[in-house]
Amino acid sequence: MMIMNEKIKAAEVELTGLDGESLGVVSRDEALAMAKKLKVDLVCTSLMSSPPPCRLIGRGAAKEAQQKEKRAAGGGAPAKVKELRLTPHIEEHDYETKQRQAEKLLASGHAVQLVVKTGSAKESAAAKALLERLLKDLAPAGSGESGIQVSGKGAQVKVNPQ
Structure with missing residues (x-):
């Protein structure tokens, strides 16, 4: 389950940039503003820690990764x-x-x-x-x-x- 953009509810997030560089702990609003400015998605990678780790990922890439994960986990659609x-x-x-x-x-x-x-x-x-x-x-x-x-x-x- 991947949580993206406005669906992230934490007040603060541990942000990772587009190139994997650590941007430290920032407010959720600041992270969303940065994502909007760069035209990318903000994706929460784990809910197990506080503040939750989030990454900036290119638009569409996050959804693609999620679909790929789903296909791998579910073994795809059942055979026809x-x-x-x-x-x-x-x-x-x-x-x-x-x-x-x-x-x-x-x-x-x-x-x-x-x-x-x-x-x-x-x-x-x-x-x-x-x-x-x-x-x-x-x-x-x-x-x-x-x-x-x-x-x-x-x-x-x-x-x-x-």
């Missing part, structure tokens, strides 16, 4: 789930193409939702068999999150990257 649709009676080269697509997506950190649409409930056994084969072939790249879900008009399974 990409959906690949298949049919139960798939030709061999089409199957290989779908398998390569799924491997590429898993390698780039995305989860893959494999969906087999069927015309009737009779074809759902073929759909399940197809997904089982695909899961086995994708084992080096990812693993099924849960079992294969079979419904009246198809089957699906979510595969997470290794």
Whole structure:
């Protein structure tokens, strides 16, 4: 959590200049005036000491650093789930193409939702068999999150990257 400019509530701050030079303890208002004059941000680096240490940082650089920190801490956004649709009676080269697509997506950190649409409930056994084969072939790249879900008009399974 980064506190900037007017959000800093301390009466006095220990100020560090743009080039890392110590400017000593100054009043909050004086530090803010200096930041405004230099067209930079005043950023509080820690709330654990009194007076709190603050730095003058170029406009936008502080926000960028904060976003970078957030990305590093949170590991970024959760991986998106990409959906690949298949049919139960798939030709061999089409199957290989779908398998390569799924491997590429898993390698780039995305989860893959494999969906087999069927015309009737009779074809759902073929759909399940197809997904089982695909899961086995994708084992080096990812693993099924849960079992294969079979419904009246198809089957699906979510595969997470290794």
